[in-house]
Amino acid sequence: MPSPSLVHAARRAPDAPRHVFRMARVMSERRNGPEGACTAVHLFQAGFTEAQVAAYRDPARALLQGLPLGLTTEPPGRREAEAAVETIREIRFARAAERFLAGRTWAPPLVQETGAPEVAS
Numbered sequence: 001m002p003s004p005s006l007v008h009a010a011r012r013a014p015d016a017p018r019h020v021f022r023m024a025r026v027m028s029e030r031r032n033g034p035e036g037a038c039t040a041v042h043l044f045q046a047g048f049t050e051a052q053v054a055a056y057r058d059p060a061r062a063l064l065q066g067l068p069l070g071l072t073t074e075p076p077g078r079r080e081a082e083a084a085v086e087t088i089r090e091i092r093f094a095r096a097a098e099r100f101l102a103g104r105t106w107a108p109p110l111v112q113e114t115g116a117p118e119v120a121s
Contacts, residue, residue: 006051019052023060 010016026046030038043053062068 002049002051002054007055010049010051010055016056019048020056020059020063022046023048023052023056024063027060028064 010019013019023043023046026043027038030042035042040053040057043057044050048056
């Protein structure tokens with residue numbers, strides 16, 4: 001079993017889609033071959049490392065079935081976490097503003113009335 005860091009690096013590689021397409025081609029060739037299936041050994045013989053097999057096997061199967069690859073550049077839950085962090089920042093800012101305003105003494109503004117200017121007719 002490859003280390004998680006190697007699998008993560010393989011998934012984040014800039015040429016990952018190219019490897020997925022190559023693996024799908026090897027899988028389809030082996031599926032139509034005399035064995036009738038593609039195993040991990042066949043993929044190793046095709047030049048894939050253990051981490052690449054672990055990272056690209058499922059996206060290659062999805063590609064053969066016509067499904068989306070499933071390779072994402074963001075880990076699951078990243079957008080939800082960023083939204084939660086933004087909400088926390090807004091709450092903290094609002095509380096800091098309340099504390100700042102609570103420390104100030106407020107007085108109504110002084111309004112002085114002056115005589116109405118005369119309108120020339």
